[in-house]
Amino acid sequence: MSTLAKVSTTAVGVALIRARESEREDRLLNDPYARAFGDAARTSYREAPDTWAMVEQLVDGFYEGRIVGVRVFDDLVRDAVDAGLTQIVLLGAGLDTRAFRLDLPADVRLFEVDVPEMIAFKEPILRELGAEPTCGRTVVAADLREDWSSRLIEAGFRRDVPTLWLEEGVLGYLPREQARAVLTTVTGLTAAGSRFIAGALKVDESAEHYRKLKEFVGSEAQPSRGLGPDPATWLREIGWATEFRAWDDLAAPLGRGVATGDPDNGLVLATRHQER
Numbered sequence: 001m002s003t004l005a006k007v008s009t010t011a012v013g014v015a016l017i018r019a020r021e022s023e024r025e026d027r028l029l030n031d032p033y034a035r036a037f038g039d040a041a042r043t044s045y046r047e048a049p050d051t052w053a054m055v056e057q058l059v060d061g062f063y064e065g066r067i068v069g070v071r072v073f074d075d076l077v078r079d080a081v082d083a084g085l086t087q088i089v090l091l092g093a094g095l096d097t098r099a100f101r102l103d104l105p106a107d108v109r110l111f112e113v114d115v116p117e118m119i120a121f122k123e124p125i126l127r128e129l130g131a132e133p134t135c136g137r138t139v140v141a142a143d144l145r146e147d148w149s150s151r152l153i154e155a156g157f158r159r160d161v162p163t164l165w166l167e168e169g170v171l172g173y174l175p176r177e178q179a180r181a182v183l184t185t186v187t188g189l190t191a192a193g194s195r196f197i198a199g200a201l202k203v204d205e206s207a208e209h210y211r212k213l214k215e216f217v218g219s220e221a222q223p224s225r226g227l228g229p230d231p232a233t234w235l236r237e238i239g240w241a242t243e244f245r246a247w248d249d250l251a252a253p254l255g256r257g258v259a260t261g262d263p264d265n266g267l268v269l270a271t272r273h274q275e276r
Helices: 007-020 034-044 047-084 117-130 148-154 176-189 208-222 230-235 247-254
Strands: 087-093 109-114 136-141 164-168 195-199 240-245 266-272
Touching: 007 034, 007 047, 007 117, 034 047, 034 117, 047 164, 047 195, 047 247, 109 117, 109 230, 109 240, 117 136, 136 148, 136 176, 148 176, 164 208, 230 240, 230 266, 247 266
Parallel strands: 087 109, 087 164, 109 136, 164 195
Antiparallel strands: 195 266, 240 266
């Protein structure tokens, strides 16, 4: 197995975070597959021990905040399904396992979109584990910088069905123009009543773990990337209604002490309210 690209390796880091959390008695989630992803990735880095050591350092630095973020998104997925959404698209799915671990209903159709090399790493591990999703699951090999939407449609995505669109950071690695192009495409594919979750999280980029992350992914992490400093305004301009949820309000019930004290730090929940 070839070594994963550094940006893809951040997905391994999140899997290691989920694996660590799953071992706690007071765990916020249980992911029985995450450890196998981490073990396979460690094996692939036999000849790059320094890189693997950096991954483990990043896991230590990001653990508390990231695991709360994963759980918050888990809850938002459940909320959307409870509200009747039966189609979910994960953009830059990485090593996500929600189709397996959230006990989603059988009538839900979940699409995982990611680059071929990530899928080539992930799928054999799931097969070896005998993992079975509780919902319909379709893997779509596509790069978000290219024509990913046609592959999604070919895989069975229905444009007339309200959809939950989920991304947990991949757009932050794309230049602003490309990131917004992804969301413009999403808007064109999306039925009224669909949902999209956009991060409006502020980070202390001077903190050591953020500095190390920048060093690790090189030029990928730049201020001119992602949807921009005011994603809510831009989303409204292209046909979405938006609601802001403060991070501290979302995190408080989970009891992990990751409050920021900043009421402007949080998530933008967008709902498609009209056809364009």
